[in-house]
Amino acid sequence: MATQLKNLSDFSHTTVPDGKNYKFAIAVAEWNAAITGSLYDGALKTLLSNGVLEENIISVPVPGSFELTGAAEILLSKRPELDGVICLGCVIQGETRHFDFICQAVASGLTDVSIKHSKPVIFGVLTTDDQQQAVDRSGGKHGNKGDEAAITAIKMAHLNATV
Numbered sequence: 224m225a226t227q228l229k230n231l232s233d234f235s236h237t238t239v240p241d242g243k244n245y246k247f248a249i250a251v252a253e254w255n256a257a258i259t260g261s262l263y264d265g266a267l268k269t270l271l272s273n274g275v276l277e278e279n280i281i282s283v284p285v286p287g288s289f290e291l292t293g294a295a296e297i298l299l300s301k302r303p304e305l306d307g308v309i310c311l312g313c314v315i316q317g318e319t320r321h322f323d324f325i326c327q328a329v330a331s332g333l334t335d336v337s338i339k340h341s342k343p344v345i346f347g348v349l350t351t352d353d354q355q356q357a358v359d360r361s362g363g364k365h366g367n368k369g370d371e372a373a374i375t376a377i378k379m380a381h382l383n384a385t386v
């Protein structure tokens with residue numbers, strides 16, 4: 224499979240705008256906290272290393288990935304100064320179809336909030352078959368989805384500010 228050949232966080236070949244003028248929120252799901260904690264660490268490190276100021280980053284926990292949509296809406300409604308919201312979560316398939324409903328709801332919900340506010344709302348949510356796939360994508364052999372989400376946030380905030 225193509226994925227097996229890639230570090231999915233390999234964005235060194237792309238140009239990342241300076242993030243010094245942008246303000247972001249990071250919403251982090253508490254479900255699978257060991258994974259989402261690694262996603263958060265990656266996202267925070269990447270924001271800071273690309274110029275975003277620490278005082279311009281708001282971090283908020285939410286119970287689970289399903290609540291990321293509500294958090295993004297609340298943040299952008301109450302904090303209009305934000306240039307975007309990075310949403311981090313990890314949904315791992317269990318015995319039932321609950322996985323499907325959560326993943327679909329979050330994917331479409333975050334898109335709706337982004338369009339409503341005309342601001343980037345980044346889908347930094349792992350949706351995996353098992354724990355190992357999540358480990359591999361939160362600082363493992365396939366990179367860190369949190370890093371990718373941070374880069375995406377900066378790029379989209381820059382597009383919003385300069386187009």
Ligand SMILES: Nc1c(NC[C@H](O)[C@H](O)[C@H](O)CO)[nH]c(=O)[nH]c1=O
Binds near residue numbers: 287313314315325
């Ligand atoms: N099973 C996972 C969940 N489930 C909880 C939901 O996200 C939600 O908090 C609950 O349905 C109440 O609204 N959440 C994850 O983030 N990851 C999972 O694997």
Ligand SMILES: CC(=O)[C@@H](O)COP(=O)(O)O
Binds near residue numbers: 314319321322325
């Ligand atoms: C994605 C989930 O909600 C899942 O982890 C819960 O497990 P189950 O589907 O076995 O109830």
